[in-house]
Amino acid sequence: MAEPLLQLDGVVAGYGRGDILRGLDLALEDGTVTCLVGPNGAGKSTVLKVLSGLLSARQGRVVFAGDDVTRLSPAQLLGRGIVHVAQDRSLFPLMTVWDNLLMGGHVLSDRALVRRRADAIAERFELVRERRDERAGELSGGQQKLVEIARALMLEPKLILLDEPTMGLDPKARHLIFELVGEVNEEGRTVLLVEQNARAGLAIAHHGAVLDTGRVALTGRGSELLEDPRVAELYLGGAAAA
Amino acid sequence: MTRNGLLRGGAFVAAGIAFPLLFNAAWLVNIGILTLMYAALAVSWNLFSGFTGYITLGQVAFFGLGAYSLGITFEHFGIGSGYNPFYVLPIVGACVAFASLPVAWIALRTRAMTFAIVTLTLLFIVQQLAFNLHSLTHGSSGLMLPTPTTFGVDNYDRPFYYAMLGLVLLALLICWGILRSKLGLMLLSIREDEEKARGLGIRVTGTKLVAWWLHVFVTAMVGGVWAYYLTFIYPESSVDPLVMIGAVLMTFLGGRGTLWGPVVGALVLVPAQQYMLIHLGGSQLYLVGYAAVFMVVLLVLPRGIIPSIRDGVVRTRERQRTRGGAAKAAV
Numbered sequence: 029m030a031e032p033l034l035q036l037d038g039v040v041a042g043y044g045r046g047d048i049l050r051g052l053d054l055a056l057e058d059g060t061v062t063c064l065v066g067p068n069g070a071g072k073s074t075v076l077k078v079l080s081g082l083l084s085a086r087q088g089r090v091v092f093a094g095d096d097v098t099r100l101s102p103a104q105l106l107g108r109g110i111v112h113v114a115q116d117r118s119l120f121p122l123m124t125v126w127d128n129l130l131m132g133g134h135v136l137s138d139r140a141l142v143r144r145r146a147d148a149i150a151e152r153f154e155l156v157r158e159r160r161d162e163r164a165g166e167l168s169g170g171q172q173k174l175v176e177i178a179r180a181l182m183l184e185p186k187l188i189l190l191d192e193p194t195m196g197l198d199p200k201a202r203h204l205i206f207e208l209v210g211e212v213n214e215e216g217r218t219v220l221l222v223e224q225n226a227r228a229g230l231a232i233a234h235h236g237a238v239l240d241t242g243r244v245a246l247t248g249r250g251s252e253l254l255e256d257p258r259v260a261e262l263y264l265g266g267a268a269a270a
Numbered sequence: 271m272t273r274n275g276l277l278r279g280g281a282f283v284a285a286g287i288a289f290p291l292l293f294n295a296a297w298l299v300n301i302g303i304l305t306l307m308y309a310a311l312a313v314s315w316n317l318f319s320g321f322t323g324y325i326t327l328g329q330v331a332f333f334g335l336g337a338y339s340l341g342i343t344f345e346h347f348g349i350g351s352g353y354n355p356f357y358v359l360p361i362v363g364a365c366v367a368f369a370s371l372p373v374a375w376i377a378l379r380t381r382a383m384t385f386a387i388v389t390l391t392l393l394f395i396v397q398q399l400a401f402n403l404h405s406l407t408h409g410s411s412g413l414m415l416p417t418p419t420t421f422g423v424d425n426y427d428r429p430f431y432y433a434m435l436g437l438v439l440l441a442l443l444i445c446w447g448i449l450r451s452k453l454g455l456m457l458l459s460i461r462e463d464e465e466k467a468r469g470l471g472i473r474v475t476g477t478k479l480v481a482w483w484l485h486v487f488v489t490a491m492v493g494g495v496w497a498y499y500l501t502f503i504y505p506e507s508s509v510d511p512l513v514m515i516g517a518v519l520m521t522f523l524g525g526r527g528t529l530w531g532p533v534v535g536a537l538v539l540v541p542a543q544q545y546m547l548i549h550l551g552g553s554q555l556y557l558v559g560y561a562a563v564f565m566v567v568l569l570v571l572p573r574g575i576i577p578s579i580r581d582g583v584v585r586t587r588e589r590q591r592t593r594g595g596a597a598k599a600a601v
Contacts, residue, residue: 082469103471112469120462123455131459134452135471 031094033058033218034079034187039088041078048074050242051088056187056235061209061219063229063250065263066239072222073115075239076189079220080112081105093186106135109186113176113193115222121165125156125175128164132182145182153178170201177208187218195224206232226263230254238263278530279442286435290428299427303499305540306434310492311517312524312532313441318485319518320527321448322478323461324378327514328389331396332486334509335366336493341413341503342406352420355498356433359491366490367483374482378475381464393509400505412504415497430499437495438533441488445529448481457481461527516543523567525574534575539563 032055042048048071056062064072077083079090081102090098092108100108119128129149133142150157155171156178164172173193180188190209194202202225210232213219223229230236233250238259246259253259286306290299311329319325339362343349349358377388400407407413421429448454456477459467468474497503517532520539525531542563546556571578 080469082465101471101473102468103473106471114466114469118466118469120459120466122462123458127455127458131455131470134456139452 031058032056033093034220035089035091036075036078037089037091039075039078039090040086041074041083041088042086043083047086048242049078049085052239052243054237054244054247056218056220058218059213059216060234061213061221061232061250062235062237063221063223063226063233064237064239065223065226065229065253065259066245067263070239071242072239073191074242076112076191076220076222079105079110079187079189082112103135106183109183110189111180111183111185111187112189113173113180113191115191115195117169117172118176119164119167119172119179122163124161125164125167126150126160128175129156129160129179129182132179135183142182145184149178149181168201170197170204173197173201173205174208177205177212181212185217187220188212190219190221190223192222192224194228202228227254282533283439286438287432290431294425296427299431301541301544303427303431303434304544305536306431306438307492307496308513308516308520308540309533309536310434310437310441311489311513312520312536313438313445314485314488314492315517316521316526316528316532317441317445317448317488318481320521320532321445321454321457321461322481324381324478325386325518326389326485327386327518328377328392329485329489329517330509330511330514331392332366332370332489333493333496333513334396334400334505335369336362336490337497337503337508338400338407338413338493339366339490340494340497341415344415345413351416351418353429356429356495359433359494362494363487363489363491367486370486371479371483374479374486375475378478378482393511393514397505397509400509407505410504412502415501415503417501418498427499430495433495434492437488437492442529442533444484444488448484449529453477453480458527516540519564523564523574525576525578528574528576531574531576538567538575 034054034056036052036054039049039052040047048069052071052075054075064075066072074083078085081100081104085098088098089096092110095108097105097108097110120131123131126146129146130142133145136142150160153174155167155174159167159171164175167175177188177190177193193205193209197205206228209219209221221229221233230250230253236248236250236253237244238246238253246253246256248256289302293299293302311333315326315329340355340358343358343362344355349355373392377385377392380388401409403409418429448457456467456472459470459472460474460477464474493508497508500507516539520535521532522535523539524533524535539560543556543560546559550556550559567575573581
């Protein structure tokens with residue numbers, strides 16, 4: 029494997045007195061989609077929070093594009109090109125779709141650049157174009173998630189962290205989201221995906237990592253993990269994919 | 271600024287300037303000063319609490335600090351009389367605002383009701399300081415400020431009226447600028463969800479402190495003008511919880527988080543309160559009437575006057591559009 033874009037070495041992190049991540053090691057290859065799977069409480073979302081600076085690592089090191097970014101704030105990490113699309117609905121429901129989009133470029137000081145990027149995104153996403161003046165809370169769950177990902181693209185990120193982007197969505201919306209993840213990746217962006225629907229997540233991922241009690245228990249190509257009977261039995265709820 | 275916005279602003283300024291020239295009875299100008307004072311306080315309260323969602327109940331502490339700061343400046347630095355004290359007001363406002371930052375930094379570590387209670391305690395702390403720092407405040411005996419003799423008897427109230435009008439306009443301009451700036455988006459995102467805002471890289475504490483500083487800056491200047499107008503301040507009058515409650519009620523009445531809501535709230539409530547005070551003051555029934563006005567408006571327009579009117583306009587337009595669409599389909 030070439031020099032990884034992101035590397036986590038022995039990361040320990042948690043909430044209160046408890047540790048959720050207990051010495052996690054993980055590496056992401058540039059320009060790939062990696063899917064994290066594992067049971068509830070394994071620490072999948074916690075990994076993303078550490079990477080986006082919302083939670084500080086107690087021990088260990090996070091290296092991004094060759095630089096140690098372990099202690100950087102969320103704003104600094106956004107500036108480096110790491111964008112987090114959170115698990116919950118993360119749009120501001122009372123603000124318009126357009127204002128939500130502009131918030132995505134908040135860390136950029138050049139307002140003209142923010143405006144140009146917002147225009148480019150509106151050009152790309154019909155939904156943003158047509159509903160720009162409506163309150164974000166009036167969109168459906170799938171539409172909100174699309175706008176969240178569109179907002180994440182405002183910073184033209186190198187790494188996008190997607191936390192369960194299809195949770196609670198209908199099959200059509202899920203399909204649209206996975207399609208968008210593929211498009212974003214084809215543009216050369218690295219994606220770290222946490223997905224409740226592990227089969228679907230691994231199916232679109234180049235690599236997969238199975239987390240268990242705060243450590244990486246198993247890594248491999250997405251297709252390999254899908255076919256691994258141990259993974260299927262323990263984490264995919266049944267027999268391996270045919 | 272939109273054409274309608276310019277018209278609204280222009281009409282307000284024109285009406286504000288013309289009022290004491292058209293109605294020069296002292297009691298009417300006095301009500302005008304009181305209305306503008308509450309409008310300025312409500313707009314500045316809205317600037318922080320309306321935009322961030324953090325309900326502060328300690329605003330009047332900074333009103334009192336502004337009043338005492340101007341009074342103490344008179345006594346110890348001899349800033350003269352006439353218009354001179356008005357020129358000192360920005361310095362008073364800035365000093366009080368900077369002094370409030372450490373307190374705000376601590377208070378803003380709490381949220382929701384805890385924040386409201388923490389800020390409420392500020393009010394009592396400042397009141398107790400005013401009672402007990404005799405060498406500065408003269409305690410319960412109160413602090414005398416020189417009466418400006420240059421204003422003349424007939425138009426004595428006018429400079430104070432225009433000073434208050436200037437402060438309302440300043441507060442409105444600040445809010446207008448904020449609502450159209452990146453700072454406005456940052457504050458509104460904090461109001462909606464602070465964690466989400468943090469996730470987008472917003473430095474939430476710094477942003478809240480900027481809004482805090484601005485609201486204290488305006489509030490302290492309003493306190494300074496009020497003190498100079500009354501020429502006598504004492505702890506109960508300058509740190510009066512009822513002043514703060516009034517400003518908060520007016521903001522909710524007019525529409526929290528809107529530009530003109532607090533002004534509309536003040537324009538409705540202060541004259542109503544004064545009218546009832548004049549006619550029912552002896553029996554204290556005016557307080558019942560005052561509460562009744564507020565309850566009626568809230569029952570009819572629960573989100574406040576401006577948002578309710580705005581919603582009504584949107585609903586009417588949608589209805590018209592739907593009817594228009596149905597008519598076209600029928601054709």
